Amino acid sequence: MNSTISALELHRSFTSGKTVTRVLRGIDVDVCPGELTLIIGPSGSGKSTLLAILSGLLRPDRGTVRVLDTDLWTLSPPRLDAFRLAHMGFVFQGFNLFPSLTALEQLLVLLRYRGITGRAASARAERALEEVGLAHRKKLRPAELSGGEKQRVAIARALVKQPELLFADEPTSALDGHNGQIVIELLHRIAREHRTTVLGVTHDGRLLKHADRVINVEDGIIVSDERPS
């Protein structure tokens, strides 16, 4: 099976004043298509840094990242932006929804930005909201939605452009256990049914059983890589 993401020898440090922190210390990883892969590990172990490098948000000091057969970090900044826009969706811990827009409008804004408007846009946005079980909440604004519902709107917004890859950094950490489970199960179903490659970060051990694969990062290296049965 061809990997969707294939990274080799990733290194990344951060410097503040005279202190250099080596955050990633040689990471090799392949991510398979159509799977939900979760990265776990203690706080500060480098999970978000790794996700940011694999998704083209942060440049590694060393190493290569191939995504869909494109060598990410050799692209010029505008080409990298275009690549990310075309192929990747993102979901964050804090949802990042516009407070003044309804659930449906959150999706329409994004489609408009991509040149899709009118009926075609509405149909696509409504389908994405249906997919996350929120068609009946489409006219509500973030303040009227629960945390779990807000994250599901954010997932619908990431899905509406039909990306091959979906990245999620701590998508459940602002949610209670029940809603966290709903969101992870949703991400798993999206991976399976759409053949979307979903790569997430979590520190919630209860969610791991829903993943196809769990990669454990400690102190900037991969210490285990397993498939929960």
Ligand code: ADP
């Ligand atoms: P995790 O997501 O596993 O909690 P991170 O990847 O966010 O870990 O961070 C790993 C380490 O790198 C932490 O010690 C953090 O303080 C440091 N770090 C992350 N981003 C930056 C940055 N932009 N500047 C300086 N240090 C950073």
Ligand code: MG
């Ligand atoms: Mg983090």
